[in-house]
Amino acid sequence: ARIQRVDGPVKIDREDGARMSVVRANVRGRDMVGFVEAARQKVATELPLPNGYRLTWGGQFENQQRAAARLSIVVPVAIGLIFLLLFTTFGAIRQALLVLVNIPFALIGGVFALVLTGEYLSVPASVGFIALLGIAVLNGVVLVSYFNQLRAHGLSEHRIVVEGAMRRLRPVLMTASITALGLIPLLFASGPGSEVQRPLAVVVIGGLLSSTLLTLILLPILYRRYGGTSKGAK
Structure with missing residues (x-):
């Protein structure tokens, strides 16, 4: 036998039968998805991999991609269920859609808040947008329900x-401010x-500001124009 010193790895890990x-x-100072995309392009052009x-790319990026895929299914399903509940509450498609209009009102503020604070669209920020859905819909239900009560009084x-x-x-102000x-x-x-x-709080606070203002200003205007519960709207 012959013994000699050679340079090599201190530890060899294996996964799926391969080294x-x-x-x-x-990653600091930029969004994770953008960093990974830039790193992928640089590796592909400057580091060709040998055969075998x-x-x-894993770690937090893999978790973020997995969470984004789940949210892409959960959010549309949640909005659909909310629409069904609103339709059963008001009995009119127009009024259910009027309440759902509050969702874009909230998203506008959340997006601008992310831009102003320099935060990125991450999984916590996405969860903040989901939290905004409930608050925005609640304010819309409060207004539209009371509008219908006043309509019933002639x-x-x-x-x-x-x-x-x-x-x-x-x-409405109490719900948003609290x-x-x-x-x-x-x-x-x-x-x-x-x-x-921080990203979750930024999205929710920014969305509450825009949702509250636009709900109190634009929703009454839209209700006056499209909120009638005629037969064609049911």
Whole structure:
């Protein structure tokens, strides 16, 4: 036998019967998906792999892709179920759609809040958008339900939207302000977990601002124009 010193790996890991080596990197100052896409292009052009070698991108990126795939199914299903509940509540497709209009109102504020704060669309931010769905729909239900009550009393269209918006101003503001004030501490969070807390709080607070303002201003206008419960709307 012959013994000699050679250079080689200290430890050999295997996965699926093949040797495996892990390269770790922490992403800061940019979004993870954009970083991985740029890294993939650079590796493909400057690091051709020999035959028998393969490269897999995992870690937090893999978890993010898996969560995004699940959200792409969960969110449409949730919106569909909300629409069915609204239709059974109001008995009119138009009014159910009017309440769902609040969802884009909330999304506008969430997107602008991410841009202004420099945050990226991550899984926590996506969860924040989902949380906005419930709050935005709740405010719409409060307004449209009261509009229908005033309509049942025989008020004119103008008085319905004006008095309804004025009398439901306080409940809508209370719903939005309590949620926003509860999330303010998360905006200034630091340390472990802040990368999850801050994007969620930014999205929810920004979405609440736009949703509340647009709900109180645009929703009464849309109800006056399209909120009638005629036979053709049922």
